[in-house]
Amino acid sequence: MMKTLVRLVVGLLVLEAVAANPRFSRQADLDSYDDGNYDVDDVNSENQEYDYEDGPTIEDPEIEIGTLAPPDYNYPMPEASLEEQEEEEEELPIKPQLIPQGSGGSGVLMGPDTQKGMPTCLLCTCLGGSVYCDDLKLDSVPPLPKDTTHFYARYNRITKINKSDFASMNKLKRIDLTANAISSIESRAFMGLPELEELVIRENHISQMPVLPETMTLIDASHNNIESKGIPKEAFKDMTGLLYLYLTDNEIDYIPVPLPDSLRSLHLQRNNIQSMHEDTFCNLHDFNYIRNALEDIRLDGNPVNLSRTPQAYVCLPRIPVGDLI
Template sequence: MVTLRLMWGLLVLCVVAASPPRYARQAELDKYDNNNVDLDLNVDADDAYDYYDAIDEPQIEIGTLGPDEDIDPSHGASLEEEEEEENVEHEEQEERRTVEGREHKELPRKPQLIPSGSGESGTLMGPSAQGGMATCMLCTCLVGSVYCDDLKLDRVPPLSKETTHFYARYNKIARISKSDFANLNKLKKIDLTSNGISRIDDDAFFGLPALEELILRENSIRQLPALPPSMTLIDACHNQLGNTGIQREAFKDMPGLLYLYLTDNNIDHIPVPLPDSLRSLHLQNNNIQMMHEDTFCNPHDLNYIRNALEDVRLDGNPINLSRTPQAYICLPRIPIGALI
């Protein structure tokens, strides 16, 4: 019994010794509770962080953007400043228009010939007319050609020494003086068709060494002036040359003359002698009544043939070509005209 009791007591003591003291267990429980509270707090904090983290994703913060490089810094100017700038710009534009309008009014549209009696005949108003520059402002100049058609000119304008062709058709030129074409050594052609020319100085064209073509159609010329030997074409149709308007042997010394047109001039004879180079002779609508045997041919040389002269017009004249067949036997073609 005693032994049994001792064993029981030892067992109780071992059990008591093995079990932790109460205060320690309480402390552990308290610690455990505190840990639970901390754990709950930690969990809530994490949840809160995750929530705000999901909401506050990277976003542009208003009011912190830098200025756009493409935007004008002065864009933010006030309305009054913008209106002031517009007014200044408008005033500048109006001032420029005023100046341009004044200049436009001050410059002449076209240079005009100075009226007769002004002291400088044949010069042009406006810029200096040296070398015919002012003429090129009035007329049209293309290289060496000067076109002054239908400009109501009453005289020949000053021409450059380099002029080779001159056209002044359909104007009101009444006279050609010797100074109009003086020193124009390169001038090859003059066309004065349909003016009011009634007088030409006798030496107005003779001093032109290169002149080849002269056209004086539809004027009131009574006397054909002397012409240089370089002529290839002479057209004086529709004038008033009459019986004495062509000088004697006027075309004899023109070895290169090809075309001679004298239609509608009331002339009464064929202006012989004619150069062998002549190809075309127009004398229609005149007052030619007869033709001689030596007008075109050589009655002393029956073998003489004038091959170049293929175009002879005598129609509109009171002449009977059948009466003088020997006069054109040397021609390649019979002249055009009445045969009865």
């Protein structure tokens, strides 16, 4: 009887403690469970009524829900329509234009072929209308594109200029063959060049001046073996636009007159000129004649004595450079 009363008192105390503290209630239940006086199902049903602040002691694994990447498929491309296929067939590849052939060549993409089996513009350097073939050990003039305006072949081994070298070169304005081994120029080799203005053939072995067109403005044949008999008669008379005539370091023994009124510079240094006539530069029949353009005459290095012919310079703006004694 006493035990029963004690148990009732303890039960009331437990109920009060549970009402005040849920954790204690759970602990009391567990203690009671240890004593074997409470049913497990009753304890679980009571605990489900309380909301624990600490949450569950064992965390459940989180499951992520996503979408799987679609498999790679090689979708067939739609076939081109009949009209599109016809357009593709019509779009043919662009063919490069051939450079017009020059003298002695058949005409290829990079200019006519040379004797060495390669195009001129591959062997030389072509920039616009200018062709540069300097210092390439050439022994002849290479075939040039027809649109060449300026040709340079300095410091080579060219020995001869043939008439065919510049045939049909209607746009060629300047030829520079400085420092070759040229000893022969075929007759009228330059006469088929209607636009030729400048010819430089200095530092060669030329003994005969070539016949040149009347369009010349500059002629430089210095440092050669030219004698007076190697200059055609009245070679420069009709060159009404000639400005510069350079015949330095040759074997000329007289001034190649008549000279055009357009001439500005005449260089005859280190030749064999021994005398000069009073009408070499001036007109003895017209004392009012003034030759204003010819300001630069070089006769130094010749055996001529300029003081012996003072009347030869009265029409000039300046006295020639040379020996006055």
